[in-house]
Structure formats: C-alpha cells, structure tokens
Amino acid sequence: MLTFIVRRLIMTIAILFIVSLIVFTIMHMLPGDPVAIMLGDQASVEEIERLRTELGLDKPLPVQYADWLLNVLQGDLGRSISYNEDVGQLVRDRLPISFHIGLSAFVLAIVLGIPAGIIAAVKRGGWLDSLITVTANLGMAVPVFWLGILGVYLFSLKLGWLPVQGYTSPFEDLGQSFRQTVMPVVLLSLGALATLARQTRSSMLEVIRQDYIRTARAKGVKENRVIMKHALRNALIPIITILGMGLASLVGGSVFIEQVFNIPGMGRLMVQSIFGKDYVVVQSVVLIVASVVALGNLAVDIAYGLIDPRIRLGK
Amino acid sequence: MSHLLEVRNLKTYFNVDGTTVKAVDGVSYHIDAGEIVAFVGESGSGKSVTQYSGLQLIPSPPGKIVGGSVKFEGNDLLRFAPNGEEMRDVRGGKIGIVFQEPMTSLNPIMTVGKQIAESVMLHLKMGKAEARRRAIELIQLVGIPDAEHRVDYYPHQFSGGMRQRIMIAMALSCNPKLLIADEATTALDVTTQAQLLEMMRDVVKKTNTSLILVTHNLGIVARYAERIYVMYAGGIVESGTTKEIFGSPKHPYTIGLLKAVPRLDDPKDRKLVAIDGLPPNLAHKSEFCAFLPRCPFKTEACQSRPAPELRETGPGHFAACHEEVAASGGAERGLASVSISSVQEAQAPEREVPERSVAAETMLEVRHLKMYFPVTRGLLGRKVADIKAVDDVSFEIRKGETLGLVGESGCGKTTVARSVLRMYEPTDGQIVFRGHDITRMSMNRLRPLRREMPMIFQDPFSSLDPRQSVGNIVGEPLKVHGLVKNAKEYEERLTELFTLVGLNPGVRNRMPHEFSGGQRQRIGIARALASNPSFIVCDEAISALDVSIQAQIINLLEDLQRKLGLTYLFIAHDLSVVRHISDRVAVMYLGKIVEIADWKTLYESPKHPYTQMLLSAVPIPDPFVEERREHVVIQGEVPSLLNKPKGCSFSNRCPFATAACKESEPPLRSVAEGHGVACLRA
Numbered sequence: 002m003l004t005f006i007v008r009r010l011i012m013t014i015a016i017l018f019i020v021s022l023i024v025f026t027i028m029h030m031l032p033g034d035p036v037a038i039m040l041g042d043q044a045s046v047e048e049i050e051r052l053r054t055e056l057g058l059d060k061p062l063p064v065q066y067a068d069w070l071l072n073v074l075q076g077d078l079g080r081s082i083s084y085n086e087d088v089g090q091l092v093r094d095r096l097p098i099s100f101h102i103g104l105s106a107f108v109l110a111i112v113l114g115i116p117a118g119i120i121a122a123v124k125r126g127g128w129l130d131s132l133i134t135v136t137a138n139l140g141m142a143v144p145v146f147w148l149g150i151l152g153v154y155l156f157s158l159k160l161g162w163l164p165v166q167g168y169t170s171p172f173e174d175l176g177q178s179f180r181q182t183v184m185p186v187v188l189l190s191l192g193a194l195a196t197l198a199r200q201t202r203s204s205m206l207e208v209i210r211q212d213y214i215r216t217a218r219a220k221g222v223k224e225n226r227v228i229m230k231h232a233l234r235n236a237l238i239p240i241i242t243i244l245g246m247g248l249a250s251l252v253g254g255s256v257f258i259e260q261v262f263n264i265p266g267m268g269r270l271m272v273q274s275i276f277g278k279d280y281v282v283v284q285s286v287v288l289i290v291a292s293v294v295a296l297g298n299l300a301v302d303i304a305y306g307l308i309d310p311r312i313r314l315g316k
Numbered sequence: 317m318s319h320l321l322e323v324r325n326l327k328t329y330f331n332v333d334g335t336t337v338k339a340v341d342g343v344s345y346h347i348d349a350g351e352i353v354a355f356v357g358e359s360g361s362g363k364s365v366t367q368y369s370g371l372q373l374i375p376s377p378p379g380k381i382v383g384g385s386v387k388f389e390g391n392d393l394l395r396f397a398p399n400g401e402e403m404r405d406v407r408g409g410k411i412g413i414v415f416q417e418p419m420t421s422l423n424p425i426m427t428v429g430k431q432i433a434e435s436v437m438l439h440l441k442m443g444k445a446e447a448r449r450r451a452i453e454l455i456q457l458v459g460i461p462d463a464e465h466r467v468d469y470y471p472h473q474f475s476g477g478m479r480q481r482i483m484i485a486m487a488l489s490c491n492p493k494l495l496i497a498d499e500a501t502t503a504l505d506v507t508t509q510a511q512l513l514e515m516m517r518d519v520v521k522k523t524n525t526s527l528i529l530v531t532h533n534l535g536i537v538a539r540y541a542e543r544i545y546v547m548y549a550g551g552i553v554e555s556g557t558t559k560e561i562f563g564s565p566k567h568p569y570t571i572g573l574l575k576a577v578p579r580l581d582d583p584k585d586r587k588l589v590a591i592d593g594l595p596p597n598l599a600h601k602s603e604f605c606a607f608l609p610r611c612p613f614k615t616e617a618c619q620s621r622p623a624p625e626l627r628e629t630g631p632g633h634f635a636a637c638h639e640e641v642a643a644s645g646g647a648e649r650g651l652a653s654v655s656i657s658s659v660q661e662a663q664a665p666e667r668e669v670p671e672r673s674v675a676a677e678t679m680l681e682v683r684h685l686k687m688y689f690p691v692t693r694g695l696l697g698r699k700v701a702d703i704k705a706v707d708d709v710s711f712e713i714r715k716g717e718t719l720g721l722v723g724e725s726g727c728g729k730t731t732v733a734r735s736v737l738r739m740y741e742p743t744d745g746q747i748v749f750r751g752h753d754i755t756r757m758s759m760n761r762l763r764p765l766r767r768e769m770p771m772i773f774q775d776p777f778s779s780l781d782p783r784q785s786v787g788n789i790v791g792e793p794l795k796v797h798g799l800v801k802n803a804k805e806y807e808e809r810l811t812e813l814f815t816l817v818g819l820n821p822g823v824r825n826r827m828p829h830e831f832s833g834g835q836r837q838r839i840g841i842a843r844a845l846a847s848n849p850s851f852i853v854c855d856e857a858i859s860a861l862d863v864s865i866q867a868q869i870i871n872l873l874e875d876l877q878r879k880l881g882l883t884y885l886f887i888a889h890d891l892s893v894v895r896h897i898s899d900r901v902a903v904m905y906l907g908k909i910v911e912i913a914d915w916k917t918l919y920e921s922p923k924h925p926y927t928q929m930l931l932s933a934v935p936i937p938d939p940f941v942e943e944r945r946e947h948v949v950i951q952g953e954v955p956s957l958l959n960k961p962k963g964c965s966f967s968n969r970c971p972f973a974t975a976a977c978k979e980s981e982p983p984l985r986s987v988a989e990g991h992g993v994a995c996l997r998a
Contacts, residue, residue, distance in 0.1 A: 126377070212420040219373060219415075220435045220486065221408035224399045231423050309425055310470040 002306050002313045009302045013295045020291040021073075021284070025066050028280040035278040039082050056082075069284065078285040083277040088285045091270060096289070098168060099266035102182060102258070103251050106190035110247065114194040115240065118201020123228060125206065133198060140195030145188050145254065149261050152184050166263040185262045189254050193247040200243045204236040211235070238309055245301035249294050318390065319346040320493060320526055321370070326384035328362075328369045331377060335599040339365045341550040342384075344626075347494065350524040352517065354531060354541035354558075356573075358862040360595055362550040363530050367496050371407050372398045389493070409439035412487030416499035418480035422471040428455070428482045429467035432489050439490040454485040459515060476725075477508035477953055484512065488519060495520060498530045505724040505889065507950045510933035513540055514949055532863060534577055535892075535935030538562060539942045546570050549596050549606035552626065556633035558939045566635035566642070568611045576867035578896035580919065580936050588896070590867035594832055605638070615640045674899060675715040678748075679851055679883045680736065685709045685745035687728075687735045691958065703957045705731040707907040708745075710984075715850070718877065718884040720898030720915070722891055722930070724954050728907040729887045733853045736885070737769055738762060750850070767797045767847035774856035776836035780828040786839050787824030790814070793846040813842045816879075818872060834865035841872065851883045859888060870897060891934050895919050900990070903927050906957060906965040909984055913991040923987060923998040925970050926950075964996070972997060 036052050037044065053059050057068060072079060078088035121133040157165045164181050171178040208214065209232055217231045218224075256268035263269075267286055274282035306313040328340040340362040347353050355363040368374050370386040370393050386393040388406065396403040415421045423431060432454055433447035442450060448467065455463040458481040471479055480500060487495055497516060501509035517540055520527045529541055537544060537558065544561045546554040546569065554567040565571045575589040593610040596602075605623045608614055617640035626634040629642070687706035690699045706728045713719045721729050735742045738754060747755045749769065754762060770793070773779035780789055791810050793799070800806040814821040817838040828836060837857065844852050854873070858866045874897065876882055888894050894901055895915055902912040903926065911924040922928045929950040936942055952969045955961065961968040963978040970977065977996055984994040 212415060212417050213423040215373060216415060216421045216483070216486075217423065218399075219371065219407055219413045221404035221406070221438055222434065223404065231426075234425055235423070311424060311472045314470065314473070 005306060005312070006303060009299055013299050016295055017288070017292055021070060021288055022066070024284050024287045025069065028283055029062060029065075031278070035082055035280055038278050073285070073288065079281040081274075081279055081282045083274065083279040084282070088282055091282065092267070092285065092289060095265055095267050095270050098170075098264060099255055099259070099268065101171070102185055102189060102264065102266060103255050105182065105186045106251060106254075107193070107248070109186060110190040110193040110197050111244070113190075114197030115201050117198040119205055119228065119233065121198070121202040122205035122209065130202075134202070137195040137198040137202075140191050141199075145191060146257070146261070148191070149184075149188050149258075152188065156184065166261075168262075168264040168266075181262075185258045185264060189251060189258045192250055192254065196247065197240065197243055201236065201240055204239045205232060208232045208236040234308060238305065241301050241304050241308070245298045248297040252290055252294060319387075320349045320351075320389065322346040322385075322387040323366075323370065324385045324387070326366065326369055326386065327382045328365050328374060328379060329382050330379050332599065337598045338550050338601055339379075339598060340369060341598075341601070343547075343550075343552055344384075345545050345552065345555070347526050347528065349493070349526055350521070351543065352520065352527045352529065352541050353543045353545065354529040354537040355545050355547060356531060356534065356537055357547035358532055358595060358864060360549075360598070361547040362598075363547045364498050366547070367413070367498060367528065367530060370394075371411060371413070372396070372403055373407075373413075405439070408435050408487075408492075409490050410492055411494045411496065412490070412492040413496045413498060414480070414483045414487045414500040416502055418476045418483060418503060421483055422479055424471055427468050427470055428474070429469075432482070432486050435486055435489045450489065451485075454489055455482070457488070457519070458482070458485045459511070475953055477504050477512070480504060480508075480512060481515075484516060488525075491523065492525060494526045494528065496528045496530065499532070500529075501536070502531065502533070505954075506891065506933045507724060507930060508953065509536075510935075510947070510949055511951075514947075533935070534573065534863070534937035535579075538937045538939045539935040546573075549601070550598055551606065551623075551636065552634075553607065553637070554633075554635045555626070556630070560630065560633045562937070562939050564630075564633075566629045566633065567607075567637050568613050568641070569607050570635075572610075572612075573863055574937065576864045577937055578867075578870070578892040579938070580892050580895060580931065580934055581938075581941060582892075582896065584896075584915070586896075588867040588870055590871055591864035592868075594834070594865075605636075613641050617641070674717045677715040679713050679715045679717070679750060680885070681712040681746075681748040682732075682736060683710050683746040683748070685732065685735060685747065686743045687731050687740055688743040701958060704907050705957065706735060706742075709904075709907075709909050710745075711902055711909065711912060713851075713883055713885060715883055716877070716881050717900065718886050718898045720894035720901040721885065721887045721904060722889065722894050722901060723904035724930075725889065726954055726957070727904040729904055730855055731907075732904070733771070733855050733885060733887055737766070737771060737853060764797075767793060767799075768849045769851045769853065770844040770847060770849050771853040771855060772837075772840050772844050772857040774859055776833045776840060776860060779840060780836055782828055785825050785827060786831070789828070790824070790839060790842045790846055793843065797847050799847060809846070813846055816845060816876070817842045818868075832865075833861055834868060837861060837865075837869055838872065841869075841876070845876070845880070849882070851885070853885045853887070855887045856889070857886075858893065859890065866893070873897065891931060903930065906954065906960055908965065908994065909992070910966065910994045911992065912984070913988075917988070917991050923991070923993040924966075924995045925972055925997075926966050964994075 036049050036056070036058065040048055040052065057065060069079070076089070078092065080086070081088050081091060084091060117133050117137070121130040124130045153165055156163045163184055167181050169178045169181055214227060214232055217227045222231070255266065256272060258264070259266045259268035260272055267290060271283060271286045274286065323346065324344050326340055326343045327338070330337040330339050343362070343366050355366065357363045365374065369381050370388070372381070372393070374381065381394060384394070388410070393403065393406060422428065429448060429451045432451040433444070436442050436447040436450045437444070452463045452467050455467055460466055460478060460481055474482065495516070501512050504512070513536060516527060519525070529536065531537060541558050543557050544555065545552050546561070546567065548569050554561060554565065554570045561570060562574070565574060572589070572591040576591055578588060591610050596606050596609065603622050605611070605618050608618050611618065615638065617638045621638060624636045624638045626636045629635050685706055686704070686708055688702040688704050691701045691703060692698060693700045709732060711719065721732065723729050731740065734740050736747055742755060745755065746753060749765060752765060754765060780786070787810060790813055791806060794806060794809055800809055810824060811821040814824060819835065819838055819842070828839070831839065858869050861869060870893065873884070877884065886894060886897055898915050900912065900914050901918045902909045903918070903924065904910065905926050911918065911922065911927045918927065919931065922931060929948055932948045933950060936945070950969060955968065961978070963980055964970070964973070964982055967973040967977040982994050982996045984992045987993050987998050
C-alpha cells in the first residue's frame, strides 16, 4: 500500500509539472502583449521596454519559466499585472469562495446521488426506479445554462425568493449566504449528481447479481444489511472513480456558474485574467486548480485501497 | 416417521422474454436425518433451482415458485415471507448451502473470519469475541492450518480449494440440520475435490446432518451418495438407492448417462455411447415424455400417451418411463452395454473402438523446454524472481498419436501448449515440428507451419467471435492461408467441414449465440480442421461440456483422428477422459513432467506417488467398485511456483518422502521402455 501511495504521489507531481509547462507555454504563445495592454495605447516604446525588463519578459522563455517555477515552489506566485496586487493574496481571497460553492455541490451530489442510485437499483423496474432514472437522464441532458436562466427567472424574478446574483460569506450573514448560494450550488451539482445516481444504480445492479450476495442471503442476513454492508461497499469501488472525474467537471462548471451568478471565486478570476492577458494570474490559478483536481484523484486512489483489500494488500 | 425435508410437487417457473420456462416442474422428494442424497443431472435439468426454491433464493423476477410445498421439520417453507424472519432463521441456521463458485461466492472486501462470524452472531446469538473464537474453530475444523492468523485474511489471499473450505465452514457454522452442496467441488482439482468431499462426509456423519450433493459427476455420486434422484428437463426421472440406480438403471436417460462417461476402469476399446441430440427447450415442453426425442428405446406408447409419472419398479426404486418401454426389452438390451461390474464379465462391449496405427515418424519433439515469467517488485519494477511455469520439459509425439497431458491447475499444462505453438516465446529449449526447428523461427517462416497446428479451446462460449457468422469463423483460415482458389471451392470446403463435424452445412449463416455449447465446440473443431492440419492442440476442449455432449465430442475427435490421421496433444484435468483418448500420457506437477508412459502402464502401474494419488482421487461411477477401492487422499495443496519445496517439488505432500527427497531434485529417468519417472524410489 505504501509503495502504491508513493507511486501515485510521484505521478501527481509529474502531472503538475507537465501542467505548469503547458500553461506557461500557451500563455506566452498567445498573441497580444501584456505590457502594451497594461500601459494602454499612449505608451511609448521606451516605457514598454522598461516595463518588460522590470517584469523579466525580455529574458529567454526557458529562463522565465525556471524563474517562475522556482518562485512558485517558494510560495511566491508573483504580482498580478491588471489587479496590481500580490497573486497569493488574490488567491487567498477567492479560493475559499470557490471551495464553498464547489464542495457544497460535491457533497450535495454525493448525498442525493448515491442514495437515489441505491433505491433505483433495489426497486429495479418499479415506478421509483423509472422516476429516478428518467430524472437522472434529464439532469444529464438538459444544459445547465438553460436551467440557470430558468431558475433565475422563476425563483428570483417571478417569485422573488432568491437573490439574482452575488456572494456573501456564511461567516458574515448565514441566511443571506445560503439564499445566494443555493441556486449556483444546485446547478453546479446537477451533472455530477445525475452521473453519480446512474453509476450507482448500474454498479449496484452489477453487484447484486454477484454470487457473494446470494451467499449473504443464504446465510440468513437481513435484506437491509445485505444491501448496505455486502453490496454497497463493493459497488462503491467504481463509484469512487466517478467521484474523481466529477471533481474535474465541477471545476469546469464553476467557471461558468461563477460568471453567471457574479461570484468572486477562482473561476471568475481566471476568466477575467485571461481576457486581461494577466498571464501571471492565469498561470497560478490553473496550477492551483490542477493541484486540487490532482490531489482529489490521489485521495480517490487512496480510498480505493481503503475499501478494497485486494489493492491494499496486493504489493 | 416424518422426513426431515419433504418436497411435494414443487413448481418453479421463470419468465424469460415473455415465455414461461418451466425450470422445475412438479418435483417431489424427501430427505431423512443423516442421509447423503445426490441430485444428478446435466446443466439446465433444474437440480440447482430445485434446491434454491425451498429456501426462496430464486431471483424474482424473473423466477416464481408457482406451486407445491417444501416441508422442513413440519413447516412449509414456501408459506414464509421470502425475506421474513422465519425464512432467514432457516437459511444459514438450519439449512447451510455451499455454492459452486468458490472464487466469487465470498465477499471480496470482508475478512473470512467476519463472514463466518456474521452467520454465527445471527443464528447462535453470540457476541463478537465469541463469534470470532467460533470462526477460528471452524476454520480449523475444515482443515486450514494456522487458523488464528488466517481468520483475518481476505478471500483473495486463499486458493480456490481453501475458499471452498471456508464456504463449508460458513455453511456448517450454525450446526445446520441439512447441508446442501451445489456442485461444490466441480470447479476444483480432483485431489482437492476428494479432500473436501471426504471432509464433508465425515462431518455430516459425525453430527447426523443430512447432506444433499447436487452434481453432474457420476463418480462422486457413486462414491458418496446413499440415495439418488436423477433429474432431466425440470423433473425427476428416476430415484432409488445408489446401488439400485447404478446396478439396474431403469430410465433410458440414466442408462444413457452411464454409457456416456468414460471410466478409469473401462476397457480401453469401449466406445462411449453419446446421447444423441440436445436437452429440450423448457419454454416449449411437449405433453409427451421430455426425453422422447433423444430416447433410443421409444415405443408407440411414448408418442401417444402423456408424459409418464414416476412409478415404482422395485422396492424404493422409481422411474418415470412407460411400462411399454420396459416390456419391449429395449432398455434391458441397452443396459447390457453399460459395464456395470456385476454384469461386466458376462457382456461384451457394444461397439469397439478400432485400433489405430501410430507411425514411427515424429510429429513434434520438445527438448528441455523452459518458460519463465519474470516477477517484478518495487517502484522501478525490478525483476526479483522467475515464475518457472515450465521448467525443463521434454517429450515427443509421433504421427497419428495422442499424447495426454494431465495435472492439477497451475501445473503448467496450458503454458506448455502455448509455448509449443509459439504463442509465448520460450525462455530456453528446443521445439521441433515435423523436422523444422521452430523455437526461434521468424513469424514469416512460421506462418505456413502454424496452419498445420491449430488449437481447440476450452470455452466454447468465448472462443468464437460473437459478431461473425459461424460460416465466416470456420472459413477464415481458408482465406487467411489462401487455401481455396475461388468462391465455389470455398463453399465446397465449408460444406465439407460442417459435414465432417456433424453439423448441417445450412447453418453457416447463423451466429454463434444460436448454438448450444456442444455445437459451438463442433464449430471450434471445424475451424481447427479448416487449414487441413496434421497436429491439433486440444486445451481442455471438452471440460466445459455436459456429460452426454462430452461423449459426442470425444467420439468426434476420435473419428476425425482415424479418418484424417491427426495427431493430438490433449490437455485435460479429467483423468478418465485422458485415459480414454490417449495413447501415451504425461503427468505434470509444478512445471515439470513427473511421469510419462503409455496409457496402460501409467494407469495400471503408476510409479510416481503423485500419479498414484491423482488416480486414487478420481471417483469411479460405480458404487460396487468404489466400495472395494482403497482411497489414498493426497494431503495439502499445490504450492505456489515461487515457493517450491527444496529437492523434489512433491516432497512436502508425499507420504514416502525421505531426507534424500528434500535434498536433490530427482531427474526424469527411464525405468522401462518408454516409461519415465521423476522419483528417487522408482
């Protein structure tokens, strides 16, 4: 198990290194001069040159990359060009907000998706199964932006239950925070929730057919225990894979959701920085997001080992 | 006296795609306390469904118990709610079941101790600590050493045989009144099978538990059962004591089964008599006797009167066959050819297998073949050891000969076959096929030789491409090797091949799933024959088939060999089948040949202790012979190839092993003309 974790850890680091390289390359190959954007149309050539040297943009690319990477490893993410602020501070402000929305959506997807899948599998062929399956399929098929517009129209504009946009920290005003986040969280979780419900259903159905479930029943074990103790733990193994992938899709979704609901999170920061050619910020944000996803998947791999002794004990 | 279990007119139907499959259709039987009773039948006969019905373990839907009663200790189990408390008390508490698949019947993510303890805590109302102690006791009882540690192991840390022991421990854990073993030893090696059956018999006899053995293996039945129910197409066709059934079988199906299985004590030239045709489709049962289409003794009564009920033909002996059949004397004549020992001497075998001539020419010669697989460990995948799957194996096969290769699973039989065909690159040694050294031959030069050495695979279901018509499957080698000039020739050859294996050439456009297991194996054989080969490797080619179908395929292989002068390398774990078909036999153990000889010498005077014990473990389908036989039960399990004992690899299980055996590995040496033994005592 230890070798297994160490091996995954090394792979994670390698992946992050590659991500940093790709992001850096892409940002520096995009057309448009960040310095020119910073200084505006009126800037003279000398001014531009001076700032370039100041920012180290006149050095060869590999040197720039090495400088950046060394700084990042020391915890210095650099200084934003457009915000004129320390990137570290920018991230510190926004990361908790994204975590708040993202984790809520993640938990919601798990708390609703897995039980829905279990119920559908156990009641296979019944009306509850049909309801869950159809709803899950709808959830996957209907575009989130359309649902978002619909939700804002219905709950905010027509009924006036929820604010249209904005974000308040739960530590400031819990009620307001909840009202503001409920719609983004639900919308963000929809895709993962539906996928999870479907995957849980099919995984449970697969496990319930297995011989060891028949063995458990032949032992006289109560049906509830057969499902929760014998079937579910085995069914969780493929579900955990979906969780890891769900994490990545949540990150993608949050970029969009934060934009629509005007939430000052990492996604919005990234979008704005890309438009502003603020390469320092983009590089850092992408690297941080990639680290979160990679660490999430590392956690998934470790969870495999915890659940499945064949992985834990096999070398 | 009332019976422990009394089943009356049990009917279990399955709804499959809108049609009703009558899997169990009016079955009645009983079991008394302490009895060992066998249910015999081929796949689809309903023998397992019958057992599961009583416990309401039938998956529903699609299954449904539509009628009958299952009285156990006076209570009708079918009146209990399927997952209600009373039903669950019986399951695992009063009736324990051991299932067929040891590899998949245990929960992979729960320690075996917990799985046993779960049962104990449920039915014997024990606390956690007490249940754990009981689990350790049970693990010891079923013969697993080091129980205190093993109790915390997970199923994947055990071999198949060990897992089945744990299943037995679980089934016995709550002192049941009845133990049901549903094909419990079918997936295991013959030596493990013998160990487990002996153990189960000892335990049930000691505790006066009843035991139901559900099996298709007539040898097991003859050796262990006291009474037998023979099932066919969802009904019981014959029942009686073991000696009655084997001594004077009355139903044509029972007679057919007995004639279809090869036996260790057969005369070599006995031709197996296969039961023609296939079992009926239970969705479309006719009103007549279900065996009618396959019955060689049918009379007019069979075709005009409704299906016969069981009737008493002797004290305690029942058969579901019309009186007219018995009156016509057909069954008696048929019986005469069954070599039941009591009548054996008086009767000559019905059809003899003609002698074949074996040429002096060598077809295949294998010298010092070694096939090692590396074991890697650690972060960098460092090679730490070799799995010596095949370690210095030499043999030769002459033209027109059949060499049988036997041994327990993991002994390297299949690896030998694959290396010989160069599906693996041999680590060392030499393979000479028809005078060509093919050990390191390039693929281009090997290709024309390859077509002369095709293979027939074990699993008739997965070895045919499900998306190609059977005509394409059989015809592919013709195209690949360019063996036909034009479409007309292709069609002619295809027709010829289908006819050769006993299939109607008109079926060539059908897909594999439309065929039964036996028919698919015929298709596999036709494919092997397409390239006009001289040498065929049969890798467990008949192991997955039912007894009556197995005989059809064995006969087909023998006929083809005579007609086409084929040479076979016949790999199997069933020693009776190998004895029947082979001219010479090699016994493998842990990657080495431990004994090789002509079939007669090997089976009648084996020299290696392993061969002797392997043979002793094979039950003979004849209770009269079994009674007289001495059973030497081989101890322990095949060790891992990475953990071979020093010296002779068999020394840790051999009852004759001395200090010398543990020091040096005995080479395979010749003790007589063509008889090699790797044992110091020989």
